[in-house]
Amino acid sequence: MDNTRGGPGNRTGRIVSGALTAMLMMSSAALAQQQAPMLDELVSSGALPPLEERLPANPLVVEPVESVGVYGGTWRSALRGGLDNAWIARTVAYDGLVRYDREWKEIVPNLAESWEVSEDARTYTFKLREGLKWNNGTPFTSADIEFAVQLHKEPTYVGPGGFLRNPDNPVNIEVVDETTFRFVFENPTGVLMDELASVNGLTIVSLSKEYCGQFYPPLNPNASEEAKAAGFETWEAMMLNRCAWATETIRFANPDLPFMNAWMVEEPLTGNASRVTFVRNPYYWKVDTEGNQLPYIDRLDMRVSDSLEELTLMALNGEIDFQDRHIATVANQPLFFDGQEAGDYRLGENIPSSMNTMTIQFNMNHVDPVRRELFANRDFRIGISHLLDRQEIIDVVFTGQGEPFQAAPRPESPFYDEEMAKQYTEFDPEAADAAFKAAGLGEKNGDGFYTMPDGSPLQITIDTISAFRTEWTDMMELIQLQLEAGGIDVELNNIDRTLYYDKRPLGDYDAQIWQGDGGLDVIQEPRYYMPSGPESVWAFRWQAWFNGTTPDVAEEPAPWAKQQMDLYNQLREEGDAAKRDELMKQILQLAKENFPVIGVSLPGNGYFIAKNNMRNIPEPMLHAYLFPTPAPYDPFQWYFAAE
């Protein structure tokens, strides 16, 4: 079986990457290779080996979006507070074994030049590029991958989750030679390549054995004593601090830690930093189609600011070269639009991966049996959905952007099902009344509110968080008015997010709201389509049964949910992308029939800000977390045009 890979939508696609890279190799070898002027001096002074020795035998050739660029410049952006590591993940850190292509459809070679999956989907063989080097010049080989696997097998080491630590499907590594290694899983797995291509797949390539090994007792017998001497309680604590994995914030606080990324830490991100800077990695292993070593941009300069107001003003003032995170809000959009000329920047379009501005999740596993029965009743949820005047919410809160939408895959997704997205979205009090009668609710009382089936008053408390999304406050107030006008007595309970999470295992909540994850990343994030994980708040006890994580609250799911779980287990073990898609469609069909979660509206497109002379930025961009926008659009080939 050759390299089968599926993107978020898992459209089937096959390419034989070996042939492709061989072709690219020939084309690159024919061209004279060049480097950035800032490196010339270092090379001539002997501080740095010449370019041929720094690049791998077959560097990854990147096709520029518009044209081959010029070297130089500093890309200015900003972090909100010191712990905003996600922006660094989205700009600097995204370079795994493989990566997503710019359409988020296929998985393409990156550090690994090719890979093979065994027929039984249990053995994955990777071939690294030959001659890859960390930014300190030491070779990047299979030994580094082996080290990461070994470290994550330490029970006392607190690493990330993911496939390295999946207790249901343990993995072993076999090193064949310097550039070839195999992951061997106990059970078949069909989702490994997607994990490796996503932002969660970076751990495995983030730990240099030579550097990080010095903190690891099996490689350095004195590691524990040295950690104590350095003020850490254990070697694990020192490892976490000095050798943080993947995109952890403190990874960028240690300039000595080796990197494989286009830029490396220059001014570190410490607790007191008001600026973090990155400078080009002279050993970066990608070139453009003319053989010029990437990246084009010399430096990244990130202002560390707690002040959103300051960031907004900086952007208006043209002091930010590219950014969408934090500043690109609905409220700021007219301001930024008007300021384009003065600030010498442009607005570009983002397509969010989120499928909803808000999902309302009634608790089907409520501890109170009467409420549990009511919320688990599909007709009750249909009634609520019909009482929402979604167009009013869209007009008032989102200045008309978006359309009524249920919790369903986005129109751009191959899983889009118009009926699923639009069912019960029309504002229709009569249909709602019929649905409530079908659900067995009692007649309206003197206050005009429906009652419980036994005639006692029915009041629903919806938990909300205002601190997380400001528009949720406005939306919930409108929804409260709309539901009360339709005869449902609603109370809003605005609480802190920690309490939000603490309530979930207890099961004593009527409904919670959240954002619409899983619009494009349907297979990876099915939380609203089936009880897949703790974020499936509507069926927390069912997902506990499925995942086995909190067995004390686990409950056997309804037959339809159980069927979904069986399908999802098959999907995880399926090696063929087309068959995975088919299984996912069956899961979605069950979700459509049972209508577990109510959605409000499809979010309107977002935007980013880019200076007018910043080039090679494609538009529109898909915006997601697993596909860490803008990194998959190859910022290392962005450049500043001389004007």
Next chain:
Amino acid sequence: MLGFIGKRLIAMILTMWAVSFVAFAIIQLPPGDYLTTYIATLAANGDRVDPATIEALRRQYGFGEPYMIQYWKWVSGIIFRGDFGQSFEWEAPVTTLIWGRLGNSILLEGLAVIVMWLVALPIGIYAAVRKYSLGDYLATIGGFIGLAIPNFFFALILMYLSFIWFGETIGGLFSPGMENARWSPARVWDFLSHAWAPILVLSMAGTAELIRILRANLLDELKKPYVTTARAKGLSEFRTIMKYPVRVALNPLVSTIGWLLPALVSSSVIVSVVLNLPTAGPLLLRSLTSQDMFLAGAIIMLLGMLTVIGTLISDLLLAWIDPRIRYGSK
């Protein structure tokens, strides 16, 4: 005098102990702990964390132990090793995080206090001596406006005006490139060219308040017979006022010096966030919302310590300014 200071020092230590105990308890009051917040943050990004990882972290951080044990570990670390514990978010000792920021806080707020006094004293004295004059009315109006505008709002207005009029973004304490430089005349100048805005904002409300207090106090004193006597003896008007009534009118101001620093730190949190000042305020806010309890605890402890030390200083100053004050209770 020495006995007085000694007694006060013992009381200070007891107070600090009480502060630490209560602070540690309050930090743990909200539901959940740092890890719950951590999971929530990840979820907000669409990311997830493996429950086994969380369990391991919980063990590593010692959550789930009884309050007294956690408290004892923390306090004994501070007393015996000067170790304020680890910050969970930064995976680093708290002491490496707070000193720089606390230094910025004290510098900035110290300057704000100096500006406050320099502006408020002359205006307050003038307003009292020339009661109901045009100057007094202007000072009164200015004072009320200063009191009425919230600090952070004034900061926002200042940022907006500076952007509209000068095309400048106010924020931070240093220009790019100066942040990590060593102190030099150029860096001091750079600091001052940025610090004027926060100092102006931070000192405004305080200035207004001081003017009102000083004016009221001085008005009381000016009517007293000793002032009349001094005038009758032919003392110059300036000397008459400065030598006695002003000195007495300063008492309430001096006695509240101890509260100035903590009040400035806590009231400046939002201003610091809005103006992006690298002071202790935003760090405290952030550590409280993320329930990074040792970091929050350390900052609260240090604020408590500043208050206690400030109170001691103000007591000593008061005793020095006002000879009527006696030590001890008899």
